[in-house]
Amino acid sequence: MVSPKTERVHTSYHQAVTATGRLSSTDPNLQNIPIRSEQGRKIRQAFIAPTNYKIVAIDYSQIELRIMAHLSNDKGLVTAFSEGKDIHRATAAEIFAVELDEVTTDQRRSAKAINFGLIYGMSAFGLAKQLNIGRHQAQEYQDKYFQRYPGVLTYMEDTRQQASEQGFVETLFGRRLYLPDIKAKNGMRKKAAERAAINAPMQGTAADIIKKAMLAVAAWLSEQNDDRVKMTMQVHDELIFEIHQDIVEETTAKLVELMNNAVELSVPLIAEAGMGDNWDEAH
DNA sequence: ATTCAAGGCGCG
DNA sequence: AAAGCGCGCCTTGAAT
Numbered sequence: 001m002v003s004p005k006t007e008r009v010h011t012s013y014h015q016a017v018t019a020t021g022r023l024s025s026t027d028p029n030l031q032n033i034p035i036r037s038e039q040g041r042k043i044r045q046a047f048i049a050p051t052n053y054k055i056v057a058i059d060y061s062q063i064e065l066r067i068m069a070h071l072s073n074d075k076g077l078v079t080a081f082s083e084g085k086d087i088h089r090a091t092a093a094e095i096f097a098v099e100l101d102e103v104t105t106d107q108r109r110s111a112k113a114i115n116f117g118l119i120y121g122m123s124a125f126g127l128a129k130q131l132n133i134g135r136h137q138a139q140e141y142q143d144k145y146f147q148r149y150p151g152v153l154t155y156m157e158d159t160r161q162q163a164s165e166q167g168f169v170e171t172l173f174g175r176r177l178y179l180p181d182i183k184a185k186n187g188m189r190k191k192a193a194e195r196a197a198i199n200a201p202m203q204g205t206a207a208d209i210i211k212k213a214m215l216a217v218a219a220w221l222s223e224q225n226d227d228r229v230k231m232t233m234q235v236h237d238e239l240i241f242e243i244h245q246d247i248v249e250e251t252t253a254k255l256v257e258l259m260n261n262a263v264e265l266s267v268p269l270i271a272e273a274g275m276g277d278n279w280d281e282a283h
Numbered sequence: 284a285t286t287c288a289a290g291g292c293g294c295g
Numbered sequence: 296a297a298a299g300c301g302c303g304c305c306t307t308g309a310a311t
Contacts, residue, residue: 020301022295029303032294040293064295120299130299188297199300203295207301236295236301 001028013234020200021175021207022236031235035283047279053228054248054275057282058255059238061270062087063209064119064202070265071172071201074151081267088112094148095141114145118152119202121195156198163197171204172263206237209269213262214239220258240279248275 001009011030013023025031033047034040049055065087069077080090085100092103092111103111113130116122122130128138146153163169164183168176177200181193217231217239228244229251239259243251252273259271276282 018301022301024302026303029294032292032303034293036294059295117299120301122299125298127299191298195298195300203301206295238295 011233018207019177019196020204021171021211022203023207023234030233033279035280041280044280044283045278049242049277052245053242054245054277055279055282056241056243056248056252056255056273056275057238057279058241058252058259058271058273060206060210060259061272063206063237063269065115066265066267066269067172067202067205067209068119068152068155069267071205072149072151072155073266074149074155076149077152078267084268088115091115091145095144110141114141118145118156119199121156121198159198159201160194163194169197169200171201171208173205173208175204175208177204209263210234210237210239210259213259216258216262217255220254240282 003010009028009030011025012027013025015023017024023031034043047055062081065077066081068074069081076094080087088108088111089100089103091114092098092107093100095111095114096103096107098107110131113127117127117130124135124139124142127133127142128135131138159169163179167180167182168178170176177196179193179197181189182197184190184193214231214234221229221231226247228247230242231239232242233240239255241252241255252275256271256273260269263269274282
């Protein structure tokens with residue numbers, strides 16, 4: 001797949017494929033290059049910067065949960081983000097009724113699973129399977145969560161209702177996902193449509209935001225007219241750049257700022273940068 | 284030789 | 296029976 005012209009590998013991005021407004025990447029797909037395992041990382045290390053250049057990866061921190069905070073306007077969630085808290089730890093402290101510094105590794109792990117599960121519309125059954133606990137206990141976790149973050153519960157209920165009444169849901173910027181199965185007689189199809197309805201405003205708004213960030217970056221790059229900075233990839237909540245080593249520090253700072261200010265939410269939007277000679281080191 | 288569906292698995 | 300969102304690629308087995 002190396003281009004004879006550039007002697008590099010080029011993906012193709014597709015802008016009108018996904019249900020939520022994300023890009024997709026093919027031939028090759030560069031949005032699912034391994035990173036989680038040690039063995040996988042070795043593959044990522046094969047993506048290297050040109051001589052005298054660095055790979056810079058800048059990713060949004062917890063963007064979907066921040067969007068949930070913004071959309072639901074839940075007081076506890078908004079406050080936690082505004083105070084710069086570790087959100088999974090903060091959630092654990094609330095659910096398990098302990099102080100922040102008393103949260104155990106296991107409690108944080110559980111809270112993280114709950115936070116992710118919420119974004120996906122997961123049920124108590126799914127949470128139980130994920131955490132390898134009983135259904136009853138999973139239900140208690142969920143109940144406790146909604147007790148502590150009532151705004152999130154209201155948001156979930158409102159989203160389902162709106163989906164049912166209108167047949168679609170919207171991102172913060174108004175892009176719609178139509179849900180033909182939302183009134184299906186088949187309970188499973190209906191439940192699946194409800195989960196998609198819950199997820200789409202968050203995943204979709206995140207997609208909207210990074211597209212705005214890419215436009216802001218592109219405009220700035222065009223203004224700079226300096227070919228020592230290149231935006232080379234997008235992986236859903238992160239942008240990857242190649243930057244000449246002579247200007248990497250100040251350029252990275254500027255790019256982080258552009259991403260942070262792509263939109264304004266009721267909670268801070270935080271982008272974090274990593275740098276290295278290869279894509280693995282940049283994380 | 285090509286196409287399709289299903290299962291498995293990589294990522295956010 | 297299935298109960299977690301969004302993707303793309305590989306392999307397998309069957310059909311065209």
